[in-house]
Amino acid sequence: MTRLQAVAGRSYPADPAETGLAIFIRWFGSHFARSTSLLESTSREGILHATLSVGRRWETRVTLVNTLAPDATLPFEAARAAIEQRLDVEGRSLALWAPRGGQLPATEPGLSEVALAVSEAKPLADGRLEVRRPVTLYLRRNSTTGSVITVLGGLSAHWAQFTNRVPGSFSLNALELLRLPNNQEERDELAERIVLAAGQPEVDDTVTIAAEDVWTATELDGRSCVLGTPQPDNDETSAALRRNIRKLLKDARASSPPPQAGSGTSALVVLGAATYSEEEKLSRALRGMDPTRYSGYDIIAVLADGIVKPLLEPARSTLHWDAPRA
Numbered sequence: 229m230t231r232l233q234a235v236a237g238r239s240y241p242a243d244p245a246e247t248g249l250a251i252f253i254r255w256f257g258s259h260f261a262r263s264t265s266l267l268e269s270t271s272r273e274g275i276l277h278a279t280l281s282v283g284r285r286w287e288t289r290v291t292l293v294n295t296l297a298p299d300a301t302l303p304f305e306a307a308r309a310a311i312e313q314r315l316d317v318e319g320r321s322l323a324l325w326a327p328r329g330g331q332l333p334a335t336e337p338g339l340s341e342v343a344l345a346v347s348e349a350k351p352l353a354d355g356r357l358e359v360r361r362p363v364t365l366y367l368r369r370n371s372t373t374g375s376v377i378t379v380l381g382g383l384s385a386h387w388a389q390f391t392n393r394v395p396g397s398f399s400l401n402a403l404e405l406l407r408l409p410n411n412q413e414e415r416d417e418l419a420e421r422i423v424l425a426a427g428q429p430e431v432d433d434t435v436t437i438a439a440e441d442v443w444t445a446t447e448l449d450g451r452s453c454v455l456g457t458p459q460p461d462n463d464e465t466s467a468a469l470r471r472n473i474r475k476l477l478k479d480a481r482a483s484s485p486p487p488q489a490g491s492g493t494s495a496l497v498v499l500g501a502a503t504y505s506e507e508e509k510l511s512r513a514l515r516g517m518d519p520t521r522y523s524g525y526d527i528i529a530v531l532a533d534g535i536v537k538p539l540l541e542p543a544r545s546t547l548h549w550d551a552p553r554a
Contacts, residue, residue: 235316240309242453245276245294247323248499248531251446252290253280255529255536256495262549274298274476277484286548288493291484291525293476295469295500295510299457307332308454314339315452320346323446324359325533326456327382327406327503349445352410356534357445363404365437367425372396377426382406382441382503389419394426402439407503409442446534457501461509470513473498477521486524493547495527497536505533514539 249269257264262283269278274297278290311324311332326332333339341361349357374397377390381402400422408415418439425435459465486494502508510530514522522528526547528540544550
């Protein structure tokens with residue numbers, strides 16, 4: 229079968245829950261040092277139930293709740309489908325993690341730009357890839373008084389790096405930049421270039437600054453999937469996230485409650501969006517709600533920005549495959 233024939237037989241966009249499960253299975257096997265494979269799974273309306281084979285002897289039930297599902301819009305899903313199909317045609321198989329609120333290209337030349345960025349992606353120490361897309365920042369001097377830069381976009385949280393370092397009052401349009409690289413030296417270098425550029429424009433003049441919007445990706449086996457949400461990160465969407473998690477957990481328990489204690493191992497995975505894995509709000513949302521909503525699971529983990537973060541793990545030698553043989 230040719231690559232185009234394989235793509236033609238797929239439906240788009242891909243199910244983020246199935247992709248999240250694949251990443252969790254990989255983490256699970258390496259974390260517990262056991263061969264792990266998928267026996268069966270069903271996914272519907274943001275909830276996935278699966279059964280894993282562990283060590284070819286034991287079974288583990290996994291419930292994955294996809295908090296991205298309630299945020300889906302037709303334009304965003306159409307763009308996801310276009311990017312996934314393009315990556316599949318290019319022969320790539322990966323999960324592309326879009327920053328929160330990011331606009332996805334659905335037409336050319338944006339699709340080709342994404343495909344090119346993916347082909348040039350560089351690995352990180354944690355196993356993910358950094359996908360770099362060229363963007364432009366616009367720096368405008370508003371007055372010659374003061375020493376501050378007002379920032380819009382992905383650099384808005386870093387405004388303090390420029391305060392008292394620039395000759396006047398400026399506005400920086402960084403709306404094209406959604407995510408910075410992981411490397412702190414690269415972040416500092418961009419800040420220095422912005423400060424240097426602030427010495428050039430006259431009042432009401434604008435200077436352009438070249439930068440890179442750096443997304444993350446996770447290698448997969450099979451097909452590509454874009455994961456993200458068109459919703460920005462603010463107080464309103466944070467409240468909506470907590471409501472969505474509560475509803476998804478309730479529906480998940482109703483459709484397949486966790487096994488009784490001692491009758492088998494079970495895991496709960498909460499999949500969501502985060503511009504940076506260390507800033508994900510899934511953990512905080514879970515810890516802030518009634519724990520009976522997710523009681524009964526032996527393992528609880530969140531998955532965002534390509535990172536599996538365990539919140540609950542049983543002590544070693546308590547799981548079936550860790551316990552000493554009788």
